[in-house]
Amino acid sequence: MYDYLIVGSGLFGSVFAHEAALKGKSVLVVERREHVGGNIYCEEKEGINIHKYGAHIFHTSYKNVWEYVNQFVEFNQYVNSPVANYKGELYNLPFNMNTFTKLWGVVTPHEAADKIAQQRTAIKGEPHNLEEQAISLVGTDIYTKLIKGYTEKQWGRSCTELPAFIIKRLPVRYTFDNNYFNDRYQGIPIGGYNKLIEGLLEGIEVRTGVDYNMSRAELDGLAKKIIYTGPVDAYFDYKLGQLEYRGLKFETERLEEVNHQGVAVMNYTEHDIPYTRVIEHKHFEFGTQPVTYVTREYPADWKPGEEAYYPVNNEKNQSLYQKYAELAQQEKNVIFGGRLAEYKYYDMDDVIKSALECAAREL
Numbered sequence: 358m359y360d361y362l363i364v365g366s367g368l369f370g371s372v373f374a375h376e377a378a379l380k381g382k383s384v385l386v387v388e389r390r391e392h393v394g395g396n397i398y399c400e401e402k403e404g405i406n407i408h409k410y411g412a413h414i415f416h417t418s419y420k421n422v423w424e425y426v427n428q429f430v431e432f433n434q435y436v437n438s439p440v441a442n443y444k445g446e447l448y449n450l451p452f453n454m455n456t457f458t459k460l461w462g463v464v465t466p467h468e469a470a471d472k473i474a475q476q477r478t479a480i481k482g483e484p485h486n487l488e489e490q491a492i493s494l495v496g497t498d499i500y501t502k503l504i505k506g507y508t509e510k511q512w513g514r515s516c517t518e519l520p521a522f523i524i525k526r527l528p529v530r531y532t533f534d535n536n537y538f539n540d541r542y543q544g545i546p547i548g549g550y551n552k553l554i555e556g557l558l559e560g561i562e563v564r565t566g567v568d569y570n571m572s573r574a575e576l577d578g579l580a581k582k583i584i585y586t587g588p589v590d591a592y593f594d595y596k597l598g599q600l601e602y603r604g605l606k607f608e609t610e611r612l613e614e615v616n617h618q619g620v621a622v623m624n625y626t627e628h629d630i631p632y633t634r635v636i637e638h639k640h641f642e643f644g645t646q647p648v649t650y651v652t653r654e655y656p657a658d659w660k661p662g663e664e665a666y667y668p669v670n671n672e673k674n675q676s677l678y679q680k681y682a683e684l685a686q687q688e689k690n691v692i693f694g695g696r697l698a699e700y701k702y703y704d705m706d707d708v709i710k711s712a713l714e715c716a717a718r719e720l
């Protein structure tokens with residue numbers, strides 16, 4: 358009998374498994390996909406690590422999390438600085454003095470702030486949704502060119518039906534600084550994300566291609582306790598209804614070119630181009646290979662059974678999630694953790710922090 362059965366080999370499951378094994382616990386990890394790592398998994402082709410489930414840039418301000426991951430892998434000096442492409446016009450992201458200068462010809466931070474202040478008067482009082490939040494942060498021009506089309510493609514909903522917090526993920530700066538994140542530490546693992554997961558899971562028994570929810574009867578008997586990192590509604594067989602997720606489709610192409618777009622991430626912010634981002638993977642690691650791989654990322658409606666990429670944290674889903682969370686509380690031998698089981702828009706560092714806290718409470 359194992360001490361823990363861990364469902365899912367993403368960051369939450371792998372960090373917990375590692376900590377449990379360190380404490381001398383016996384652990385079995387089961388994973389629905391044919392490989393470990395969850396959404397951070399990469400596939401190497403011609404010396405280039407392809408981010409199979411979308412671009413992943415590690416960034417954190419938690420010193421303990423940074424030190425934790427650095428036990429397994431070193432990080433390079435990559436700083437994410439995506440470029441937005443709106444109908445062939447290019448703008449730096451996040452919204453900063455480079456963006457404002459290109460858009461309005463302004464020169465000083467003061468001029469930029471005045472421009473935004475004029476445009477923000479369209480919104481009175483506290484913002485209630487993403488559209489109001491975006492306009493109050495950056496004004497109507499940036500909202501129209503760089504936010505509205507991208508966001509409505511990404512989420513398949515109008516900006517007036519989306520929660521404001523989503524847009525607060527992006528910094529707004531009155532300096533010439535194209536760093537997409539405000540965090541203290543940032544980079545891409547040297548040798549790829551798989552090295553991080555392999556380090557975490559070293560010496561741990563893993564069975565891939567096993568869906569826990571399909572073989573629960575036999576798996577439940579194998580361990581004293583379960584750590585579940587799959588979708589919370591799937592655990593309860595959707596008995597209160599389905600939580601909504603946003604899906605993605607990826608289209609990857611090999612090009613006989615050294616440098617296709619000159620940047621790792623280009624966002625396509627107009628509504629009529631069906632993809633949101635084009636990733637040129639080699640630039641995450643300053644690759645100099647004679648070929649390149651690019652991936653177009655298409656947002657898609659999601660159906661049960663498909664990979665659930667983003668929780669749609671609007672009021673309707675949050676209130677359904679609360680009901681599932683109450684059921685989850687009553688499962689005494691199961692701990693629910695991670696992006697899918699907590700239905701939360703977690704970044705990697707938050708997932709690692711949460712798994713470490715869970716391990717500290719539990720072990």
Ligand code: FAD
Binds near residue numbers: 365389588
């Ligand atoms: P997951 O990685 O989803 O792992 C859960 C695992 O459980 C999966 O492997 C799944 O196959 C498995 N599983 C599910 N159900 C079952 C079942 N029934 N039986 C067995 N196994 C099951 N974060 C950042 O910090 N920086 C970024 O740049 C970034 N970019 C992102 C881009 C995209 C497109 C997406 C979708 C996410 C991004 N993230 C980013 C977030 C990051 O992917 C997550 O924070 C992290 O991977 C979550 O880890 P997890 O263990 O909670 O979930």
Ligand code: UDP
Binds near residue numbers: 504508526
């Ligand atoms: N966003 C946008 N335009 C962009 C990039 C992002 O409007 O060019 C909005 C969009 O709503 C997105 C949110 O900002 O969902 C958060 O962006 P982030 O890059 O953090 O999204 P993720 O990498 O998690 O998909």
